[in-house]
Amino acid sequence: MKGYFYRILSSIAILIFLLYWTGVIVSTLPSKYIRNIITDKVPRFKTVSGFGWRLFTPPHTYNHRLYFIVRDIKAPQKSDTVEVLENITRQKQQKVPFNQKERAMDYLVQINVTEMLRRVWGFKQMPGEDIPGTTDSSYIAKAVVDQVSSSVYRDCLATLHNYCKVVLNEQKMDIRGKEVKIIVTRKPIRPYKERNNKQFIQKETPVFETAYQQLRNDAATN
Amino acid sequence: MKLLTNSYGTMLQLIKHYKVWLEKDNYKVLYLAFLRVAISVWLLQELIFNLPILELLYSSSSFVIPQKNFLNWLPWGYSLIRTHYMWFIVCYMGVIILNIFGIGRWVTGLLLFVMTHILQKMNLTVLDGGDVMARLILLYLIFADSYQYFVLFKQKKINNARQKVSNLLSNLAAFSIMLHLCLAYFTSGLLKINDPYWWKGEAIYYTLQMERFIGTPLNKYIIQHPWIELIINYAVLAFELIFPVLVWIKKCRKPLLIMGILFHIGIFIFLMIYGFQVVFVLIYGLFLPNNKLVRLKEKAGNYIRF
Numbered sequence: 430m431k432g433y434f435y436r437i438l439s440s441i442a443i444l445i446f447l448l449y450w451t452g453v454i455v456s457t458l459p460s461k462y463i464r465n466i467i468t469d470k471v472p473r474f475k476t477v478s479g480f481g482w483r484l485f486t487p488p489h490t491y492n493h494r495l496y497f498i499v500r501d502i503k504a505p506q507k508s509d510t511v512e513v514l515e516n517i518t519r520q521k522q523q524k525v526p527f528n529q530k531e532r533a534m535d536y537l538v539q540i541n542v543t544e545m546l547r548r549v550w551g552f553k554q555m556p557g558e559d560i561p562g563t564t565d566s567s568y569i570a571k572a573v574v575d576q577v578s579s580s581v582y583r584d585c586l587a588t589l590h591n592y593c594k595v596v597l598n599e600q601k602m603d604i605r606g607k608e609v610k611i612i613v614t615r616k617p618i619r620p621y622k623e624r625n626n627k628q629f630i631q632k633e634t635p636v637f638e639t640a641y642q643q644l645r646n647d648a649a650t651n
Numbered sequence: 652m653k654l655l656t657n658s659y660g661t662m663l664q665l666i667k668h669y670k671v672w673l674e675k676d677n678y679k680v681l682y683l684a685f686l687r688v689a690i691s692v693w694l695l696q697e698l699i700f701n702l703p704i705l706e707l708l709y710s711s712s713s714f715v716i717p718q719k720n721f722l723n724w725l726p727w728g729y730s731l732i733r734t735h736y737m738w739f740i741v742c743y744m745g746v747i748i749l750n751i752f753g754i755g756r757w758v759t760g761l762l763l764f765v766m767t768h769i770l771q772k773m774n775l776t777v778l779d780g781g782d783v784m785a786r787l788i789l790l791y792l793i794f795a796d797s798y799q800y801f802v803l804f805k806q807k808k809i810n811n812a813r814q815k816v817s818n819l820l821s822n823l824a825a826f827s828i829m830l831h832l833c834l835a836y837f838t839s840g841l842l843k844i845n846d847p848y849w850w851k852g853e854a855i856y857y858t859l860q861m862e863r864f865i866g867t868p869l870n871k872y873i874i875q876h877p878w879i880e881l882i883i884n885y886a887v888l889a890f891e892l893i894f895p896v897l898v899w900i901k902k903c904r905k906p907l908l909i910m911g912i913l914f915h916i917g918i919f920i921f922l923m924i925y926g927f928q929v930v931f932v933l934i935y936g937l938f939l940p941n942n943k944l945v946r947l948k949e950k951a952g953n954y955i956r957f
Contacts, residue, residue: 450827
């Protein structure tokens with residue numbers, strides 16, 4: 430009886446193995462049609478079996494900049510600008526290879542910026558100099574409106590707001606009575622064909638912008 | 652119809668043949684044990700290195716708003732873990748240590764997988780491919796008998812029928828880990844040949860200039876020499892497509908594993924991505940034959956035997 434049970438168990442194990450691997454291969458390989466069927470029917474499967482292994486594909490052709498523009502509510506004509514991503518990157522490079530904190534900070538901030546941009550722009554054309562009849566700010570505001578109700582977007586934005594408080598605390602700036610505007614820009618890497626062109630200007634393009642929002646002292650500051 | 656019946660019959664015979672072969676022996680018995688210990692030590696090391704920032708990563712007072720996931724379904728669980736995250740970390744460390752010594756066997760393995768999954772879900776933003784691969788290894792190791800070496804207490808003899816199932820599960824687990832490595836490379840290789848930057852040989856130029864991944868001043872030196880970029884670009888492309896196919900052939904294995912180690916050392920140094928490289932290279936040992944590893948272990952002496 431026991432022998433029969435173990436024989437059956439072996440066959441079941443092989444069957445599950447074959448089914449599992451068929452699912453993993455189909456849901457991982459870049460063939461959208463069948464992959465979508467599996468991930469639609471069993472969304473949890475992807476979480477367990479892994480993720481898309483992209484390994485720098487495609488490579489980014491730009492670097493992001495994240496600006497916090499802080500001003501006093503009572504004196505809005507004067508503002509301070511703090512850029513954070515370049516600073517995190519510099520610290521990360523300085524402390525190689527013992528840069529756990531800087532690496533974590535880089536991931537925490539960058540992933541929220543990237544995810545927020547992905548939500549806002551999706552497949553839409555990002556702002557640039559070649560969009561006629563609109564300014565960058567109005568074009569961005571129009572795209573952001575569609576995402577205001579999305580919880581992922583709101584969480585990413587709230588994280589950046591919280592991070593702003595951390596940065597201001599580090600700089601010993603009092604956040605009472607202050608409001609902040611968040612701006613994300615893209616700074617292009619000099620294109621491959623222009624690699625020797627010293628005249629090429631790496632002009633930053635704003636791709637995300639919020640209105641001024643008051644900073645509250647109630648949330649996390651770690 | 653007859654053709655269909657014939658091919659169905661052939662497939663069944665093939666499965667039967669492999670079933671007998673898989674039940675015969677645990678072909679990766681030593682390395683599975685080593686992998687259990689190595690992955691556990693790596694998890695412990697990551698945790699210890701991250702001790703000063705655990706509050707930032709997991710506590711409820713962190714500035715990060717956690718993304719919604721299955722933990723939010725628990726009416727009390729998520730906030731409880733985040734509020735008392737240090738207790739969770741202490742328990743997690745305990746389970747890792749139990750797993751290193753093989754105490755609790757697959758039950759500890761299962762617990763470690765679940766706890767790793769929860770910890771990763773508590774902060775998805777800091778995960779890279781290495782964390783995902785480590786979680787998958789832990790999942791497969793639950794089914795494997797990785798307790799013949801490096802354990803505090805030796806296992807009692809089990810009956811023949813049970814041993815056969817144990818061998819089969821261990822071999823399928825080892826095979827799954829190896830397959831997952833190959834799948835990761837191959838998927839990435841396929842995406843790369845469809846990507847214009849990789850196809851035209853420009854990808855390394857851009858990758859080395861992504862500010863958050865500039866690991867050394869040498870990155871800037873390399874991008875001044877297009878021929879170096881081109882060689883690396885196409886070597887990466889070729890490696891990712893060739894490795895999953897040819898690593899199964901004995902003659903090609905050694906050069907491919909050496910190439911792979913160089914590839915990962917390159918990413919480690921130039922792009923500052925650390926854990927990912929360690930986990931991927933750890934899997935390489937599964938491609939080595941067990942008898943060679945046993946001989947190596949014997950040469951290394953008795954001090955590594957528990």
